[in-house]
Amino acid sequence: MQTAWFCFLALMVTVYVVLDGFDLGVGALHLFLGRTQEEREQATAAIGPVWNGNEVWLIASGGVLFMAFPAAYAGAFSGLYFGLILVLWLLVGRGLALEFRHQIDNPLWRSACDGVFCLASAGLAFVFGVALGNVVRGVPLNADGYFNLPLFNILNGYALLIGTFGLVVLCAHGASFLALRGVGPLASRAQLWARRLWWAEALLFLALIGPTYAVRDEMLTNLTDHPWRLVFPLLAVGSLIAMFVFQRRDASGRAFAASCGFIVGLLTTMAAGLYPNILPSHDGHPNGLTVHNAAAGDHTLNVAIVWWPLAMLIAAAYFFYAYRMFFRGGPPEIGTTPPTE
Amino acid sequence: MSNYVLVDRLQFTLTVTFHYIFPIATMGLALFVAWLKTVSYKGREGHRFRPWRKTQEERDDYESAARFWAKIFAVSFAVGVVTGIPLEFQFGTNWAQFSNYAGGVIGTTLAMEGVFAFFAESVFLGIFLAGRERFSARVHWISALVMFAGSWLSGFFIIATNAWMQHPVAYSKSGDKVQLDSFWGLITNPWVRWQYLHNMSGAAISGAFVLAAMGAFFLLLGRHERFARLSVRVGVIGALIFCVLQIFPTGDRSAHDVSVHQPAAFAAMEGAFKSEKGAPLVIIGNPNTEKRKLESTLALPKLLSFMTSKRWDEQIKGLNDIPTNQWPDSVPLVYYAYHIMVGLGTILVLIAALGVFLLWRGRLYTSKAMLWALMLAFPFTFIANIAGWATAETARQPWLVYGLLRTKDGASPPGSVPAGTGIFTLLGFAGLYLLIGILFVLLIVRIVSRGPDDPELTTTSTQASAGAS
Numbered sequence: 001m002q003t004a005w006f007c008f009l010a011l012m013v014t015v016y017v018v019l020d021g022f023d024l025g026v027g028a029l030h031l032f033l034g035r036t037q038e039e040r041e042q043a044t045a046a047i048g049p050v051w052n053g054n055e056v057w058l059i060a061s062g063g064v065l066f067m068a069f070p071a072a073y074a075g076a077f078s079g080l081y082f083g084l085i086l087v088l089w090l091l092v093g094r095g096l097a098l099e100f101r102h103q104i105d106n107p108l109w110r111s112a113c114d115g116v117f118c119l120a121s122a123g124l125a126f127v128f129g130v131a132l133g134n135v136v137r138g139v140p141l142n143a144d145g146y147f148n149l150p151l152f153n154i155l156n157g158y159a160l161l162i163g164t165f166g167l168v169v170l171c172a173h174g175a176s177f178l179a180l181r182g183v184g185p186l187a188s189r190a191q192l193w194a195r196r197l198w199w200a201e202a203l204l205f206l207a208l209i210g211p212t213y214a215v216r217d218e219m220l221t222n223l224t225d226h227p228w229r230l231v232f233p234l235l236a237v238g239s240l241i242a243m244f245v246f247q248r249r250d251a252s253g254r255a256f257a258a259s260c261g262f263i264v265g266l267l268t269t270m271a272a273g274l275y276p277n278i279l280p281s282h283d284g285h286p287n288g289l290t291v292h293n294a295a296a297g298d299h300t301l302n303v304a305i306v307w308w309p310l311a312m313l314i315a316a317a318y319f320f321y322a323y324r325m326f327f328r329g330g331p332p333e334i335g336t337t338p339p340t341e
Numbered sequence: 342m343s344n345y346v347l348v349d350r351l352q353f354t355l356t357v358t359f360h361y362i363f364p365i366a367t368m369g370l371a372l373f374v375a376w377l378k379t380v381s382y383k384g385r386e387g388h389r390f391r392p393w394r395k396t397q398e399e400r401d402d403y404e405s406a407a408r409f410w411a412k413i414f415a416v417s418f419a420v421g422v423v424t425g426i427p428l429e430f431q432f433g434t435n436w437a438q439f440s441n442y443a444g445g446v447i448g449t450t451l452a453m454e455g456v457f458a459f460f461a462e463s464v465f466l467g468i469f470l471a472g473r474e475r476f477s478a479r480v481h482w483i484s485a486l487v488m489f490a491g492s493w494l495s496g497f498f499i500i501a502t503n504a505w506m507q508h509p510v511a512y513s514k515s516g517d518k519v520q521l522d523s524f525w526g527l528i529t530n531p532w533v534r535w536q537y538l539h540n541m542s543g544a545a546i547s548g549a550f551v552l553a554a555m556g557a558f559f560l561l562l563g564r565h566e567r568f569a570r571l572s573v574r575v576g577v578i579g580a581l582i583f584c585v586l587q588i589f590p591t592g593d594r595s596a597h598d599v600s601v602h603q604p605a606a607f608a609a610m611e612g613a614f615k616s617e618k619g620a621p622l623v624i625i626g627n628p629n630t631e632k633r634k635l636e637s638t639l640a641l642p643k644l645l646s647f648m649t650s651k652r653w654d655e656q657i658k659g660l661n662d663i664p665t666n667q668w669p670d671s672v673p674l675v676y677y678a679y680h681i682m683v684g685l686g687t688i689l690v691l692i693a694a695l696g697v698f699l700l701w702r703g704r705l706y707t708s709k710a711m712l713w714a715l716m717l718a719f720p721f722t723f724i725a726n727i728a729g730w731a732t733a734e735t736a737r738q739p740w741l742v743y744g745l746l747r748t749k750d751g752a753s754p755p756g757s758v759p760a761g762t763g764i765f766t767l768l769g770f771a772g773l774y775l776l777i778g779i780l781f782v783l784l785i786v787r788i789v790s791r792g793p794d795d796p797e798l799t800t801t802s803t804q805a806s807a808g809a810s
Contacts, residue, residue, distance in 0.1 A: 070444020077433025
């Protein structure tokens with residue numbers, strides 16, 4: 001049962017990164033991709049109706065982590081205190097910049113909102129990477145299941161590398177999305193950036209393997225010990241290659257799908273490599289949290305196995321409906337109606 | 342109390358109090374947007390249900406009012422979301438030992454809020470704001486109903502969480518943690534029922550007074566006559582209905598729950614120091630915890646005993662007969678918060694009743710004094726709601742989970758989050774929320790100054806939803 005919840009949690013986090021990933025990427029890139037006010041407008045309008053719903057996946061994942069593995073929730077959130085509070089502030093700033101951008105019709109106001117939106121999106125992509133990097137690397141948990149990492153220890157070399165990788169992957173994801181949903185010069189510029197960022201993605205992906213093995217050899221041995229788990233890294237590599245091919249063929253839709261596949265592959269590889277750990281401890285600290293010692297009681301998990309799939313089914317149904325309604329037909333026409341709100 | 346616990350408490354107080362303004366507004370407005378939308382969708386001439394018997398022209402009024410209020414709702418919802426995310430994460434960051442201790446129980450209700458309520462609200466708000474042009478009238482109406490249901494469901498899960506902290510049920514101890522024994526027991530906690538209804542009716546009062554205030558404002562200015570009359574009418578009727586429900590049965594029963602399960606909290610709320618039969622109901626008075634008595638009081642004899650038990654000479658247990666380590670941390674804080682809530686509630690029910698009376702006599706839209714009163718009353722509904730929440734939370738102290746876990750034992754260990762770190766983020770939140778508050782007021786002023794006839798409300802574009810989804 002604990003294993004099932006580990007999988008569900010990994011699934012929710014993956015859905016979150018795939019969905020919110022493209023709007024974070026669009027946010028981080030839109031200042032560079034959009035040369036004019038209209039193009040930037042177009043970029044934010046492309047994610048307009050859906051970004052808030054995407055972000056809910058983060059909140060829901062947090063809720064499920066709390067429900068299923070309270071000890072991991074408590075330990076990780078208090079130990080990475082500064083990182084978490086930074087995420088909260090960035091989320092607040094980003095949400096406000098997007099919500100309020102259209103409310104005041106003044107070019108300086110819009111530029112300011114664009115700047116905040118860009119910095120907060122890039123910052124979030126980076127900080128999420130840093131947080132995952134620290135989880136993989138392990139944290140100095142004490143016997144009670146708590147730890148304290150000062151800011152400069154959060155920003156260790158390995159975490160910075162993963163943070164950079166996260167930023168690059170989400171930017172590439174956002175660029176693929178805009179190549180698909182943008183029009184005119186914005187779309188072609190996005191396509192160009194998606195191609196350029198592919199090289200950075202591939203390079204960093206290869207560069208990661210060594211350091212990952214160095215900080216936690218289980219990340220690789222876990223996969224080789226259970227060969228079926230190799231499907232996850234294979235999915236990542238396959239998607240990466242597919243992305244390259246589709247980009248060269250100008251098949252934006254498929255390239256975006258491949259980018260989604262790449263992110264799914266990366267996160268599932270990480271989950272498969274970590275399992276059964278959920279918050280491993282750093283070398284020399286024996287108090288790691290696993291799915292067994294961090295899990296909530298049986299009744300909680302057994303009941304949740306009933307309501308959770310029900311909720312997911314309902315959510316998936318209206319996400320599917322809303323996405324179909326918002327994204328059917330061509331990209332939104334901008335400039336034909338006065339910008340409102 | 343240790344320093345770091347105080348800092349964690351202050352930060353949670355700041356973030357939850359500021360956040361709570363917005364759910365009050367959205368839960369209240371969602372009800373009225375759903376009502377306006379339903380009348381506009383279902384209404385027709387000769388409908389059997391009298392409130393839905395509307396001409397085409399009236400239905401259009403309801404439709405445009407629904408759109409205007411949905412816009413105010415959307416801005417409040419956006420701020421509610423961005424200020425709400427920190428709350429869910431602060432259980433982990435600042436209250437790690439509490440999360441570890443009780444997560445096996447309350448994690449369930451919090452996770453359910455996320456997967457059942459938040460998804461529905463965010464997706465259907467996007468659909469609602471994208472407008473009638475992209476979605477059929479039926480989908481538009483349904484999305485208004487789902488927004489309402491989602492926000493009230495969200496409220497239920499939060500109250501269920503809080504109710505468990507007030508009155509823990511359906512758990513067993515396992516090691517140094519608690520775990521859930523019965524899911525059904527958790528969501529049917531006897532404490533939930535009245536606390537939930539009392540809380541939601543309070544939000545509905547705020548929504549109703551906000552409608553009435555906006556209508557009164559436009560009537561006094563002589564602008565948007567039709568919209569203004571509709572808003573004032575729906576507002577005062579709604580206000581009276583929910584003010585009455587707020588007092589009886591929900592308020593009465595909630596107080597009864599407190600008197601039975603948390604006698605110390607109840608005594609502090611009422612300012613009762615000595616135990617007595619036929620205890621008086623204190624209207625005004627200053628509690629003095631050193632002398633253990635209430636000073637400069639104005640009280641109605643025997644009424645407290647009667648209200649609690651329906652018997653005039655019922656024994657009420659006073660604080661003097663309760664050990665001080667069971668007392669709330671600050672008796673005056675509990676006492677004043679409670680009396681502010683009750684006092685304001687009494688004034689508000691009178692205003693609402695007078696408003697409905699004048700509406701019945703056909704003089705409401707022209708009575709300047711009444712319109713001024715309605716226009717200025719709405720902030721006090723928010724104060725009453727927040728004072729009520731503060732009563733519930735401060736009266737529970739020194740317990741974080743009543744009878745099980747003391748507040749000082751629930752904070753994150755000082756090794757993880759030292760007091761200085763907490764002060765730094767507390768100040769950061771204070772600054773950020775000041776900025777959010779200023780922006781929110783600016784936006785509302787802008788929407789109001791454009792008024793309900795703003796062409797933007799009826800045109801739609803992706804940007805409309807980009808701005809407010």
